[in-house]
Amino acid sequence: MDVHIVNASSLECSPQFIQQILDVSTAIFYDEEDNEEEPLERDNPANDINHWMDKIESQRGEIAFIKSPGDDKVAAFTFTFERPDEENCPALHIWIAGCLRQHRRLGYMTRLFRTLLDRARLAGYSRVTVNTYPNRFVHMPEFLKSQGFSVYRKVAPGAGESPMAEKWLFEHRFA
Numbered sequence: 001m002d003v004h005i006v007n008a009s010s011l012e013c014s015p016q017f018i019q020q021i022l023d024v025s026t027a028i029f030y031d032e033e034d035n036e037e038e039p040l041e042r043d044n045p046a047n048d049i050n051h052w053m054d055k056i057e058s059q060r061g062e063i064a065f066i067k068s069p070g071d072d073k074v075a076a077f078t079f080t081f082e083r084p085d086e087e088n089c090p091a092l093h094i095w096i097a098g099c100l101r102q103h104r105r106l107g108y109m110t111r112l113f114r115t116l117l118d119r120a121r122l123a124g125y126s127r128v129t130v131n132t133y134p135n136r137f138v139h140m141p142e143f144l145k146s147q148g149f150s151v152y153r154k155v156a157p158g159a160g161e162s163p164m165a166e167k168w169l170f171e172h173r174f175a
Contacts, residue, residue: 008060015053018049021065022047022052024098026047056081064078065077065112068100068103075103076097076098078097080095080120081095097113129169129172130170130171132144135163135164151170
């Protein structure tokens with residue numbers, strides 16, 4: 001399974017192609033049965049092609065993806081970008097990552113995460129961060145731990161927020 005990379009210097013980096021990946025993200029996070037109890041809000045930057053393009057162009061954004069072997073369409077992806085961490089050092093942040101239901105448990109996300117960690121280390125980042133909502137994405141904390149990430153902060157839901165709003169911040173530090 002090949003990992004493909006799209007960034008600002010890629011020929012594939014067109015709004016039309018990025019929209020295809022955004023459509024996969026929408027299918028994963030907004031249209032799948034997992035989200036029936038408390039659907040995610042559709043009116044947010046994660047659904048806006050202009051926001052995606054801005055992250056690619058101004059924050060060294062990069063999308064890594066794997067295509068489905070049967071139909072050559074995007075099956076899983078990660079979207080990373082550079083941002084300063086709490087220590088004001090450049091860190092690579094995994095903004096969004098997902099895999100279509102029919103391609104889960106086939107090693108796609110493991111392959112994507114190993115690729116992005118290798119690329120981050122080679123690029124000189126000392127840290128990779130990612131946030132998750134453990135009450136919504138119940139398998140993500142264990143997956144992240146299996147990839148060498150550890151929790152560095154837990155953020156409780158605010159007053160009046162659903163327990164689904166609890167957020168865990170993970171990091172992977174390179175020695």
